[in-house]
Amino acid sequence: MNLIVSAIGQGLLWALLGLGLYLTFRILNFADMTVEGTFPLGAAVAVANISQGMSPYLATFLALLAGMAAGLVTGLLYTKGKIPILLAGILTMTAIYSINLRIMGGSNISLIGKKTLLNNEFLEKLPQYFNSVVLGIVVVIVITGILIFFLNTDFGQAFIATGD
Structure with a gap:
């Protein structure tokens, strides 16, 4: 069980790499x-x-x-x-x-x-390895929200147009 939870936590944190690659390869065509x-x-x-x-x-x-x-x-x-x-x-x-x-x-x-970041009071109260899952979910949601907001601005649309 701990290995699965640890893998999920790492996967969530590595999802940010996927977002970065998506931006450069698909949106910027770079x-x-x-x-x-x-x-x-x-x-x-x-x-x-x-x-x-x-x-x-x-x-x-x-x-x-x-x-x-x-x-x-x-x-x-x-x-x-x-x-x-x-x-x-x-x-x-x-x-x-x-x-x-x-x-x-x-x-x-x-x-x-x-x-x-993983050993603050709130995260230490969680079961073993769940701290990376909770932190990963929070970080992915915040970064994805910022990215969605950015891409809907005029500058974000210019960013998208640059790849086109």
Whole structure:
């Protein structure tokens, strides 16, 4: 049972990767491999900051900014550097793996005993592994809602038109 619940929780959190790929591949018509590299980059930034005693909420926000910066690099390589889109994404994604090691100072950092998003008072009262399911559902609903709102704005419609 615990394995199933853990897999569901991880699947919900990885659903965000699916949303990112959907935006780039289907809406923008842009074969961007950077999305796959930004998840480990965000994790590296969050873990490095949490291990230094930073609030997990601020560390998660910094992870979001790091992922945005990686996307910006890919966009600049494509638009200003005139590098083909697929190659720009692959270059950025590959570079991110080395950057992750530099950010963390090694290949692994332990968060045992550190405060994370998954060990707050409410989530700790849930059965084992249900914390990732609850957090995953909340995050997926919030991100999907923001995405739906964004795509219904004028800027979001321009975003869709860019892919067309």
